[in-house]
Amino acid sequence: MRRxxxxxxxxxxxxxxxxxxxxxIREIGKEAGLLSPSSVFKHILKLExxxxxxxxxxxxxxxxxxxxxxxxxxxxxxxxxFESDEQIEVPSWMIPKGxxxxxxxxxxxxxxxxxxxxxxxxxxxxxxxxxxxxxxxAQFPDGSVTLKKLKIENGEAMLVPQNPQFEPIPARGxxxxxxxxxxxxxxx
Numbered sequence: 001m002r003r004x005x006x007x008x009x010x011x012x013x014x015x016x017x018x019x020x021x022x023x024x025i026r027e028i029g030k031e032a033g034l035l036s037p038s039s040v041f042k043h044i045l046k047l048e049x050x051x052x053x054x055x056x057x058x059x060x061x062x063x064x065x066x067x068x069x070x071x072x073x074x075x076x077x078x079x080x081x082f083e084s085d086e087q088i089e090v091p092s093w094m095i096p097k098g099x100x101x102x103x104x105x106x107x108x109x110x111x112x113x114x115x116x117x118x119x120x121x122x123x124x125x126x127x128x129x130x131x132x133x134x135x136x137x138a139q140f141p142d143g144s145v146t147l148k149k150l151k152i153e154n155g156e157a158m159l160v161p162q163n164p165q166f167e168p169i170p171a172r173g174x175x176x177x178x179x180x181x182x183x184x185x186x187x188x
Contacts, residue, residue, distance in 0.1 A: 008032050008043045009052055013062050020097055022059040064089040067123070069103045073137060075116060075147045076108030076166065090123060094182045100126040101181070104137065104147070110161035111135070111147060116183055122147065123182035128175065135180035141173045147180070 011031040015023040023031070029040040044060070047053045054061045069086040088103050095101055106120045114135060116122060130136045132152040138159055139145045148159035148169065157171035 002046075004032070004034075005043050005047055005052075008034075008040065009047055009062070010066070012053065012060055013065060016060075016062060017095075017097065022061075062092050065092045065095045067095065067101050067103050069105065069121070071104060072107045073104035073122065073145060073147045074108050075106050075111040075118070075161075088121065090182075090184060094123055094184075096125070096181070099181075102126060102178070103184075106147060110163045110166040111149075112163050114149065114162035116147070116162070116180075117185065119186070121184040122180050123184070124178035125181045126178045128177075130176050130179045137177040137180075138171060138174040139177050145177070150176075 008028060011028050012023060015027065015031070025037045025040050025044070028044070029035065029037055032040070034040050034043075044053065044055070048055055052063060054063060066087045066089055069088040090103070101123055103121050103123055106116055106118060106122055109118055111117075116135070124137055130150050132150055134150055135147065136150045136159075137145060137147055138150075146159060146169070149162055150171070151158045151160045151168070157174075159169040159171050159174065161168065
């Protein structure tokens with residue numbers, strides 16, 4: 001994909017995410033800094049031919065959404081996260097409208113009974129709030145992070161693994177960085 005096509009694809013993604021409907025050719029051109037509608041249209045045809053977008057009835061649908069892959073999240077003993085500045089393409093239906101998300105690669109087996117395994121990619125909604133029973137990314141004061149199920153009982157918060165070989169962790173001092181909204185697995 002050429003640089004200009006990448007820019008146009010990002011303009012379309014951003015517009016759809018923020019406004020919830022397809023941009024016009026002129027709106028795309030304005031945001032991408034292209035004055036000629038025919039030039040914008042040529043790039044759109046190329047993006048469609050390569051399978052990045054689909055046009056239906058004058059509307060543009062993005063087939064995949066680029067989200068940041070921030071690094072590795074342990075599903076086991078909390079450790080410091082390994083940061084990365086990569087992007088990962090995920091199906092656009094996995095990303096709720098208007099929600100800020102990121103992805104992490106799972107390392108460890110503490111969540112296998114919740115169908116989250118070593119090597120999976122988890123899609124996480126950025127939030128500092130979660131309900132008891134939701135899977136969250138939690139960060140401890142020392143900077144270490146983990147992926148666990150939040151359990152709140154009698155005002156006490158625990159981070160509970162979903163594998164009987166691991167022990168629950170008291171959530172004292174931990175802050176919520178996000179809640180899990182999706183999992184991507186590559187069948188090995």
